[in-house]
Amino acid sequence: MSESEGAIAPKFDVIVVGAGPAGVAAATVCARAGLETIVFERGRKPGVKNVMGGVLYTRPTAEVFGEFWKDAPLERCVIEQNAWILTEDSAIKLGYRSRQFAEDIPNSFTVLRVRIDEYFAQQAEAAGALIINETKVDEVLQEDGRAAGVRTGRPEGEVYAPIVIIAEGVNCELTKALDMQSDLRLEDAASTVKEIIRLDREVIEDRFSLGPEEGATIEMYGASTQGMLGTAFLYTNQESISLGVGVLLADAVKDHTTPFDMLKQLKQHPVVAPLIAGGESGEYMSHLIPEGGYNRLPALFGHGVMVVGDAAQLVNGLHREGSNHAILSGKMAAETAIEAHEKGDFSAKTLHKYRQRLEKEAPTMNDLRKYRRATGFMERHPWMLSLYPQLAADSIADMMTVDPETKRTKQWNIVKDVIRRGWIPRMVWDAIDGGRSLI
Amino acid sequence: MIAEDANQGLADKLYLVKYEIDEENCHLIIKDEETCRRCEEKPCIDRCPAEVYRWVEDEEILEVAYENCLECGACQIVCPYDNIDWSYPRGGFGVAYKYG
DSSP states (O other): OOTTSOOOOSBOSEEEEOOSHHHHHHHHHHHHTTOOEEEEOSSSSTTTTOOOOOEEEHHHHHHHHSSGGGTSOOOOEEEEEEEEEEOSSOEEEEEEEOGGGGSSSOOEEEOOHHHHHHHHHHHHHHHTOEEEOSOOEEEEEEETTEEEEEEESSTTOEEEOSEEEEOOOSSOHHHHHTTSSOOOOGGGEEEEEEEEEEOOHHHHHHHTTOOTTEEEEEEEEEGGGTTSSEEEEEEEOSSEEEEEEEEEHHHHTTSOOOHHHHHHHHHHSTTTHHHHTTOEEEEEEEEEEEOOGGGGOOOOEETTEEEOGGGGTOOBGGGTBOHHHHHHHHHHHHHHHHHHHHHTOOSHHHHHHHHHHHHHTSSHHHHHHHTTTHHHHHHHOTTHHHHHHHHHHHHHHHHHOOSSSOHHHHHHHHHHHHHHTTOHHHHHHHHHHHHHHHO | OEEOOTTOOHHHHHHTSOEEOOSSOOSEEESOHHHHHHOSSOHHHHHOTTOOEEEETTTTEEEEOGGGOOOOOHHHHHOTTOOEEEOOOSTTOEEOOSOO
16 A cells, blocks of 8 residues: 555554564564554565675574465575675685584574565564555654644555554654654764675575575775774675675774775775676665664653664674564564553553563673764774784784795794884773773 | 766656656645745755755755655755744655565
8 A cells, every 4th residue: 555545444453554574573573463463664565775795694583474485575694694804905804604503593694675575574464463555654643742643645544553663764854753763963874885796596505505495794994994883795696696785983083985985995995806706786875873772872762662672772783683683573562562461551661671572582782782982982093994004914924924034933023013103002902992982 | 878987967866766656736835936046055955855945046945855855854954944844745756666
């Protein structure tokens, strides 16, 4: 159903704004419990507005969508994860590969969001939720200081429900209008661009030593973002590669390199270029990733309203986890909505249990709290992604080069170089603050 | 589809993106043109992944090619004067990804 088509019933048990993973998870759980649930999606179908790297974690997803991996449109099961540190012309590579990741309950899959979101939306509809596409929610309606419904762009577009679950994504227009959060700052978001590069299935499997259905991921640090705070990534899909790069806006504004040029430079990197050679460009896209973490959490609930997923900034950037927290937060908001309907109390007094659930029943809050100092760490140590990659690469290159010098001399040369440059105090401070921020 | 080639420009990439253009409404509004004239950095121009913003020197005006917008939201955050009235396009309009 779209904005131009007929009127819809004016009253529901639950309204969900946005048909991304968080919103659809919430709608599915509500509808299964018998609540009359309506979802508004501004795209012409669920998924078309959504961008993710994209790795989807199985276990949190299964909490709502069961054994989805048996019939969902997934790309590849991730059996190998790599972290590369790039300098301008070299790479230090670290990886972990195990078939265990594919057995029993597979750990994660690469996905393309347009396909997987459509699948999730079908599950919500099968559970009884009504999804209205091509409809933007312009305002959350309030009565007596509590959320009471939404005003959409449709003619006679006001719809009412005692609970509104906001899953509007990172650009949080509605929650800002409700004073549940303030404008995002430069430190709160990473600007990311990604390209789909199409390649034959066999070429991908050859280049990355993969079997059919097996996938690999590579996160790239250092020169991939020209030393700015961010990462690049390469994920293998069935017949394409997702290649992207993201930089915190606070760092990006200091430089004139555009997001597009940064992606272009990544594609030309001598270590990356052979992996995508011969590919065809499939799609170019962009997205903001919430990076504010624990310190930037909005009000997660109010009278008659709960905020889930990216809209609630529930992203663990360090571990590239977002959709798992989105799905779990949607589920827990839904469980709280069900409880509120049972009690007939939709006030913040009942809805605060949503936050309690996120604290106790999901790793979300604990993980975000654990890294609450990490978001500021890179601001305090801006040289991390330029100094260490170059030092480590130079040292390795030196040790591996066979020439008349002894290994002991080579080692000493490295140490002397570090001392001469005056890096020792800085390294001690990096180690102490790094330990406190990350462990 | 076009062969991946390092020489490809942004226009080639945007050509691959499907849009439903809202001819009646621009969803990116510059609140005050004079503010843009005074703005030295104009970070909206470099930070936009789709080159939506362009400074037209002759007319001293910021041109907004909203039809290319990928709806990421970076411009409103980087604008030092909070001079962009940003909203998503109307329902059904704007970018429509094939892969995402």
